[in-house]
Amino acid sequence: MSRPTPVWIAPSVLAADFTRLGEQVREAQEGGADLIHVDVMDGRFVPNISMGIVVVEAIRRVAQIPLDVHLMIVEPEKYLADFVQAGATYLTFHAEATPHAHRAVQRIRELGAKPGLALNPATPLSFLETLLPDLDLALLMTVNPGFGGQKFIPGSTQRLRELRALRDRLNPACLIEVDGGITPQTVTQVSGADILVAGSSVFNLHSSIQENIKTLRENYALTG
Numbered sequence: 001m002s003r004p005t006p007v008w009i010a011p012s013v014l015a016a017d018f019t020r021l022g023e024q025v026r027e028a029q030e031g032g033a034d035l036i037h038v039d040v041m042d043g044r045f046v047p048n049i050s051m052g053i054v055v056v057e058a059i060r061r062v063a064q065i066p067l068d069v070h071l072m073i074v075e076p077e078k079y080l081a082d083f084v085q086a087g088a089t090y091l092t093f094h095a096e097a098t099p100h101a102h103r104a105v106q107r108i109r110e111l112g113a114k115p116g117l118a119l120n121p122a123t124p125l126s127f128l129e130t131l132l133p134d135l136d137l138a139l140l141m142t143v144n145p146g147f148g149g150q151k152f153i154p155g156s157t158q159r160l161r162e163l164r165a166l167r168d169r170l171n172p173a174c175l176i177e178v179d180g181g182i183t184p185q186t187v188t189q190v191s192g193a194d195i196l197v198a199g200s201s202v203f204n205l206h207s208s209i210q211e212n213i214k215t216l217r218e219n220y221a222l223t224g
């Protein structure tokens with residue numbers, strides 16, 4: 001697998017207008033999105049409840065681009081088959097959410113999806129080390145998970161640098177995704193990420209979704 005050039009943009013529908021979800025997904029897709037990012041929250045792993053399997057299924061019906069499903073739930077292993085069946089292309093769970101991360105990664109692959117592992121801002125990168133060779137995606141949280149519209153944590157830039165070095169050594173094909181507080185301003189601080197997840201800065205600004213995606217891409221390109 002080759003890494004995306006230019007960077008992939010994954011609009012997070014958590015910030016979309018839910019009364020027009022289908023339209024907003026189509027608009028993101030036509031506006032240049034590469035993936036649709038879907039945040040699943042259970043009110044236990046994170047202090048918020050968002051959407052689940054039926055919403056992923058509904059998005060799948062309108063999206064022609066891959067779905068990037070981010071599980072922020074405890075015991076993710078219980079629901080892997082449901083989310084793959086609902087249409088997840090990339091299926092990512094949190095390292096902090098299960099003692100059986102290796103088994104869950106294997107299971108996602110057996111089910112025919114691409115496994116991703118996410119790390120909270122306080123979790124050492126070494127958690128990823130043993131599993132990196134088996135992953136398609138490593139998700140570095142750049143805010144504490146649970147809510148859209150938070151501020152980018154500045155220490156994330158150094159963590160990203162270290163994660164890149166680890167990825168280059170252990171599995172150069174694994175994509176690195178950054179998620180949380182990614183705006184036209186902070187995007188300059190995540191140089192080297194392969195996928196940018198952005199909610200508020202794609203769906204909530206005054207300009208169109210297409211213009212917002214374009215601005216993120218252009219500003220990211222300035223990072224070299």
Ligand SMILES: O=C(CO)[C@@H](O)[C@H](O)COP(=O)(O)O
Binds near residue numbers: 015197201
């Ligand atoms: O996983 C999460 C939050 O837990 C993110 O995907 C947010 O949805 C990103 O939103 P913004 O910070 O871009 O508004």
